Amino acid sequence: MWLVECAARSGVLVVGLFVTTGLWDWLPARWWAVGAALVLAAGYVALVPLWRFAVHRWEVTETAVYTQRGWWTRERRIAPMSRVQTVDLTQGVLARAFGLASVTVTTASAAGPLRIEGLDRVVALRLVDDLTSKAGLVEGDAT
Known part of the structure; x- marks a missing residue:
């Protein structure tokens, strides 16, 4: 893609x-x-x-979501599950043609959302379900 x-x-x-x-x-x-x-x-x-x-990497654990991206400089972000507010799946026209999707994790952070791009659609759907359930188990109000 x-x-x-x-x-x-x-x-x-x-x-x-x-x-x-x-x-x-x-x-x-x-x-x-x-x-x-x-x-x-x-x-x-x-x-x-x-x-x-x-360069692009991501990982989800029981306690946080980790992403890495960047061209000349690397941006590594960690979002604790307690800060996750929403988890969204998006597919553009080209991504749909290749059976891919992107997951956006919105957090209570001024740095903005974490984006995981180019995932297989089935993997993305599982990731959305997994993140939603993990974030729901954490005490707190994501603020």
Whole structure:
């Protein structure tokens, strides 16, 4: 799914640049710009999905939800079960086509929700049920 997302983004950029170069009659190196964009887009499509796969991690224990994400800097977040307010499952059009889903865990935190992306739909449904039941067992009001 991440590969297709990257290819679509790159494709829009390259096609847009290709179309606009036709309007740049005064720019002698306009086709070099398209060629450079194609090389950069190919690198983006080849490397970004692999990088995301290598970096993105998540884990759920009896006491907390752990996530890791990031590009240049790593963001590791821990949300104690006592802070979990809602657990949501979302599927975009592309995710549905691949049988995938994302789980969003909203907490009583100013840092915002934790997001676990690219899960198999069945795994995501089980995770939502599991987190909901674990959060319901913890004493407290998630504030």
